[in-house]
Amino acid sequence: MNVLFAIIQTLLFIALAPLLAGWVKWCKCHLQNRRAPSLLQPYRDLIKLTHKQPVVSKDASWLFIIAPYIIFSTTALAVSVVPLLAVDLPTASSADVIVLVGFLAFARFFLVLAGLDVGTAFGGMGSSREMTISAMAEPAMLMAVFTLTMTASTTNLSFAIDHVLQEGLVLRPSFIFSLSALMLVAVAETGRIPVDNPATHLELTMIHEAMILEYSGRHLALIEWASQLKLMLYGVLIANIFFPWGIAETFSLSVLGYGLLAIMGKLALLVVVLAISETLLAKMRLFRVQEFLSFAYLLGLLGMLSHIILEAAH
Amino acid sequence: MGIENLDHYSQIILSLAALVMLSSFIMLAQGRLLRLVFVFAVQGFMLVSATAIAAYSFNNPHLYISAAITLALKVIFIPWMLRRHILKLNMHRDVEALNNKTAIMMGGASLVVFSYYVLHPIMQNSSMVLLNALSLSLAVILLGMLLMISHHQAIAHVVGFMSIENGLFFAATVSTNGMPMVVELGVAFDVLVAAVLFGIFFLHINSSIDSLDVDKMNRLNEVDQ
Numbered sequence: 001m002n003v004l005f006a007i008i009q010t011l012l013f014i015a016l017a018p019l020l021a022g023w024v025k026w027c028k029c030h031l032q033n034r035r036a037p038s039l040l041q042p043y044r045d046l047i048k049l050t051h052k053q054p055v056v057s058k059d060a061s062w063l064f065i066i067a068p069y070i071i072f073s074t075t076a077l078a079v080s081v082v083p084l085l086a087v088d089l090p091t092a093s094s095a096d097v098i099v100l101v102g103f104l105a106f107a108r109f110f111l112v113l114a115g116l117d118v119g120t121a122f123g124g125m126g127s128s129r130e131m132t133i134s135a136m137a138e139p140a141m142l143m144a145v146f147t148l149t150m151t152a153s154t155t156n157l158s159f160a161i162d163h164v165l166q167e168g169l170v171l172r173p174s175f176i177f178s179l180s181a182l183m184l185v186a187v188a189e190t191g192r193i194p195v196d197n198p199a200t201h202l203e204l205t206m207i208h209e210a211m212i213l214e215y216s217g218r219h220l221a222l223i224e225w226a227s228q229l230k231l232m233l234y235g236v237l238i239a240n241i242f243f244p245w246g247i248a249e250t251f252s253l254s255v256l257g258y259g260l261l262a263i264m265g266k267l268a269l270l271v272v273v274l275a276i277s278e279t280l281l282a283k284m285r286l287f288r289v290q291e292f293l294s295f296a297y298l299l300g301l302l303g304m305l306s307h308i309i310l311e312a313a314h
Numbered sequence: 315m316g317i318e319n320l321d322h323y324s325q326i327i328l329s330l331a332a333l334v335m336l337s338s339f340i341m342l343a344q345g346r347l348l349r350l351v352f353v354f355a356v357q358g359f360m361l362v363s364a365t366a367i368a369a370y371s372f373n374n375p376h377l378y379i380s381a382a383i384t385l386a387l388k389v390i391f392i393p394w395m396l397r398r399h400i401l402k403l404n405m406h407r408d409v410e411a412l413n414n415k416t417a418i419m420m421g422g423a424s425l426v427v428f429s430y431y432v433l434h435p436i437m438q439n440s441s442m443v444l445l446n447a448l449s450l451s452l453a454v455i456l457l458g459m460l461l462m463i464s465h466h467q468a469i470a471h472v473v474g475f476m477s478i479e480n481g482l483f484f485a486a487t488v489s490t491n492g493m494p495m496v497v498e499l500g501v502a503f504d505v506l507v508a509a510v511l512f513g514i515f516f517l518h519i520n521s522s523i524d525s526l527d528v529d530k531m532n533r534l535n536e537v538d539q
Contacts, residue, residue: 028329170318171325173332291343294416298339306332309430310446311317 002090005251009089010080011034012260013236017228018042020267021234027275042228046221054217057118067114068215068222071107075226075233078103082236083158085259086248087165088202092158097145100157101138104189104233107226108134115211122203129286131187133195133207136293143300144178148241161244173310177303179242184296186234186290190227193278195289202277204205205283232267239266318457323371327488330364334484335426338457338477342422345410347469351396353393354473358388359528361480365487383502392476392509396469399516405526410467418464418510439535447488454481468519468526472512479505 022039029036038044056065081095081103095103108130117126149155151174152163188195191208200206203213212223240247246262248255284292317325337357344350362385369377400406412418429452436448458481461474479501486493492500516526523530 021363167318169322171322171329173329176329176332177336203465291415295343298419298423299336302332302336302339302426303428305423305430306335306450309426309449310328310332 001251003090005086006080006089006091007314009084009086010076010091013079013082013084013232014076014225014229016264017225017232020232020271021228023268024231024271024275027272028278031275031279032078042224049216049221049224050167050218052217054215054218054219057214060118060214063110064114064117064214065219067110067117068226070110070221071114072222072226072229074103074107074110075229078107079229079233081157082233083161083240083247083254084236084263086251087158087162087244088249088251089116089158096155097149097157097160098142098155104230105134105138108228110213111223111242114215115140118214120214122206122210122213126207126213129207131209131287133289133293136290137185140181140293140296140300141189142296143304144181144185147174147178147300147303148250150304150307151311157241161240161247162249163242165244165247165249172307174303174307175242177306179238181296181299181303182234182238184292186238187274187277188293188296190231190234192231192274194281194284195292197283200283205286223264235267235270236263239263239270321371323367325363326367327371328447330360330367331450331484334480335362335450335453335457336361338454338461339419339422341473341477342417342418342457342461342464343412345412346406347400347408347410347467348406349394349399350473351400354396354477355389355393357453357477357480358384358393361484362389364484365492368487368491372491374491376495379495380483380487380492380498383498387502387505387509388476388480391506395509396472399513400469403469403516403520403526405469405533408467410465411471412464418460420507422460425456425460426450426453429456448485451481451485451488454478454484457481466527466529468512468516468528471475471528472509475508476505 019039019042021042022037025041026036026039070116078100080091081089081100082087083092112127112130115123115130117123148160152160154160154163187193196207196209197205198208200209203210206213208227211222215223233237240263243266246259246266248259317328320328334357341350341353341357344353362381364383365377365384369375369381430449433449433452457479458476458478458502459473461477461533462471465471465474483501492498519528519531520526523534
């Protein structure tokens, strides 16, 4: 029963991810005084792409063709670990948060290889940039996550969220720091402004888009879907770890429905914050990303310090 | 006992202490003077709210007065004055080139560890959990000094000096429920006088070396080289 629920929840996660991407676009368009496309536009794009014939360069190896499937399935696995509607997930107890970071790193590794594989200049450039950014973002992310795991004394996401829920409202300075660190890392990892611009047409400034320039058809659809999943994954992580109220603790239908409403509300609010920051900020120079991410690392470090200094028992 | 056993007021005060420290770090990395002054005003405001909450939760009405003085001086008057100077001296478009920002930030993080290490023996003997915030105020003081060392502009030095004063004020508030009123008024008056004097100095430095970059003062020699 629980396993069935875990599968259903993962499928729901995958199905809702394009909707979230559509909502991001909708918010941004309205903030920038443009006419917004329909919320369902990402679904239409995905369907359109799956119907198109993929064009593959004659120099591409098998890696180029297999990479989208690996990226999508690894991201889907990562998603299955994150509690979306209910705390008590059987999959969450089999893989902890470090494995989650590992899944994401694995998917990125194949994306980078695929970018290098066809041998175009932009693909290689995008891959090298992606690796640079991820090398700096990962320590910051782990630092933020360790603060949480030290508080809950477990690396398991389900137990950690349960711990925060049981404790009730406790204002922890360390959570403020790790929340802001995780937000900065999420911006960098999902390729949003100010680190990367997902809607850019300038190849020289691209990071994520440069790697997937050569993809088309259903391969492109899978990669796009995976990056939408990743955006939603970070959103759900932030929403459910730091504001877990509303998440279902039992498996009754009404509680689950309430949990679905709660997480959708939280994500919608989070996306409004993202859209506002994307509208206010300009994309920064690549060489300033290092400062941005070292600031995120500093925040994570301060979070851990203030956990030890301010919150530990003396 | 951990933080979950404290009441919400103490939790808010501790969180504000952490945010005051964070604002010190943001000031450390800030190259634009107007933004530096703005962050300084925000730091002052967080200090005021922490003091007001401390006044309410410890039932200590004279802290309201010191909160009000801080609000008037550090949140409104001094930032307004610094802002006016920056605009008048036409420095709001300058971006200060801070060399090795990352190293400075990491140095700041190690200062936080250091101040915790120094104050740890005191906290062991103390029953007040709020004394924890003392190590953060020491960190704010040290970060203010680091700000003065790492920046070249005289206005940034003034902001660093004032944020040292913020740290002292916060230490006094959380550890001894505020200084005696006479001392507090004296300090506030001193800060006010210092702010006015700094303003005069800005004009003089600017008219004599045509810049507020104190590194250029090294060129001032009796003998031409």
